[in-house]
Amino acid sequence: MDEKELLTYYKQTGDLNALGRLYAPYMSLLYGVCYKYLQDEERSQDAVMQIFEELIVKLRGHEVENFKSWLYVYARNYCLMQLRKGKKITNVDIEDNLYESEQQLNQSDEEDWTEGDFKKLETCLGTLNNEQETCVRLFYLEQKCYRDIAEITGFDLNKVKSFIQNGKRNLKICMEKK
Amino acid sequence: MENNYQLSRIHNYVMGLMSKEEMYAIEREALQDPFLQDAIDGYKMQQGVDAKQLSILQQRLARRVETQKTDNNRRFFGWQRLTVALAAAVLFVVACSLVFFKFFSSQQEKKTEVILMEQQLRVDSRTLAKNDAIPEMGWPQFNEELNSEVRDILSTEDVIVRFNVENGLATNVNVTGTSSPTVTQVISDFIQHKIKWNGTRGEISIKIGSKE
Numbered sequence: 004m005d006e007k008e009l010l011t012y013y014k015q016t017g018d019l020n021a022l023g024r025l026y027a028p029y030m031s032l033l034y035g036v037c038y039k040y041l042q043d044e045e046r047s048q049d050a051v052m053q054i055f056e057e058l059i060v061k062l063r064g065h066e067v068e069n070f071k072s073w074l075y076v077y078a079r080n081y082c083l084m085q086l087r088k089g090k091k092i093t094n095v096d097i098e099d100n101l102y103e104s105e106q107q108l109n110q111s112d113e114e115d116w117t118e119g120d121f122k123k124l125e126t127c128l129g130t131l132n133n134e135q136e137t138c139v140r141l142f143y144l145e146q147k148c149y150r151d152i153a154e155i156t157g158f159d160l161n162k163v164k165s166f167i168q169n170g171k172r173n174l175k176i177c178m179e180k181k
Numbered sequence: 182m183e184n185n186y187q188l189s190r191i192h193n194y195v196m197g198l199m200s201k202e203e204m205y206a207i208e209r210e211a212l213q214d215p216f217l218q219d220a221i222d223g224y225k226m227q228q229g230v231d232a233k234q235l236s237i238l239q240q241r242l243a244r245r246v247e248t249q250k251t252d253n254n255r256r257f258f259g260w261q262r263l264t265v266a267l268a269a270a271v272l273f274v275v276a277c278s279l280v281f282f283k284f285f286s287s288q289q290e291k292k293t294e295v296i297l298m299e300q301q302l303r304v305d306s307r308t309l310a311k312n313d314a315i316p317e318m319g320w321p322q323f324n325e326e327l328n329s330e331v332r333d334i335l336s337t338e339d340v341i342v343r344f345n346v347e348n349g350l351a352t353n354v355n356v357t358g359t360s361s362p363t364v365t366q367v368i369s370d371f372i373q374h375k376i377k378w379n380g381t382r383g384e385i386s387i388k389i390g391s392k393e
Binding site (some may be wrong): 032 | 217218
């Protein structure tokens with residue numbers, strides 16, 4: 004059974020076995036996500052199990068189209084709720100999170116490009132600030148990895164990542180405007 | 182398995198064990214997939230993937246899935262089911278008792294009838310000499326019917342009844358030998374209206390025994 008079938012099967016029968024098979028492949032990713040927010044091994048493990056417990060109830064009632072992205076949003080919200088409950092202040096980069104939230108909204112945008120689109124891209128690249136433009140060019144056009152870009156430009160590795168993420172976002176806004 | 186494949190990739194990426202091309206590929210993928218990006222960020226913070234933790238997690242999940250069997254049993258006797266079962270049981274008992282009482286009470290009615298029929302015969306009637314009136318149903322039946330007619334008379338009686346028969350019906354009924362008008366009334370009614378007679382003239386002696 005594939006994911007979709009497992010979901011429908013679980014919704015109909017409530018068979019935990021099916022839900023377990025659906026959930027298990029994502030546990031390592033989920034653990035990583037939880038660790039990013041909770042920054043504690045025990046809490047992250049418990050969170051992964053607790054999210055499973057909540058899915059037992061949630062997935063019997065909800066219609067879920069794309070399990071993977073649904074699960075990601077659910078897990079992230081769960082972790083943020085945990086943080087809010089514990090009143091523990093964490094430094095989650097607001098830029099990162101902005102970027103990621105938008106990412107979920109526009110996922111399938113690999114359309115065919117026309118000549119005009121490429122020209123538009125060039126002008127839009129010009130509107131980015133210098134750091135973003137350099138990083139986006141190096142990443143998307145020259146296909147360099149973050150570490151190479153960091154070496155070439157002398158930026159910090161984490162900075163490179165957010166320059167690319169933000170550059171990509173700005174680029175997209177610019178492209179959609181024109 | 183997608184899971185382990187991704188996991189070892191994440192591990193290699195975080196630990197710097199990848200070629201530049203592989204690094205580029207996973208970075209590109211993560212830009213499209215915030216789930217993967219967050220997981221990478223998390224493992225980077227943890228400084229690598231700990232396979233032991235993850236196998237513990239897998240075991241916890243497996244145990245949790247296992248418990249459903251006992252869970253199911255518990256739910257089998259859950260309050261909802263018990264309520265439904267209780268309601269069904271009550272309905273069943275009510276239905277049974279309705280059927281039973283109906284059956285039982287009609288049985289009792291029959292029994293009452295039987296007791297009436299079995300009541301001791303208190304009446305003895307005989308025709309006196311030189312008279313030819315005979316009840317059409319015969320004396321034994323006559324006695325039995327009269328017996329049930331006089332069930333409300335408690336006293337001992339010994340009466341003589343004289344009458345003529347015209348067209349099978351008794352006329353000029355004359356009851357002697359009792360002081361009770363009720364007895365006179367009951368007996369003359371009975372002879373006049375409930376019995377068909379053969380013959381022309383009747384003179385019968387009726388003895389009613391005491392009620393026990």
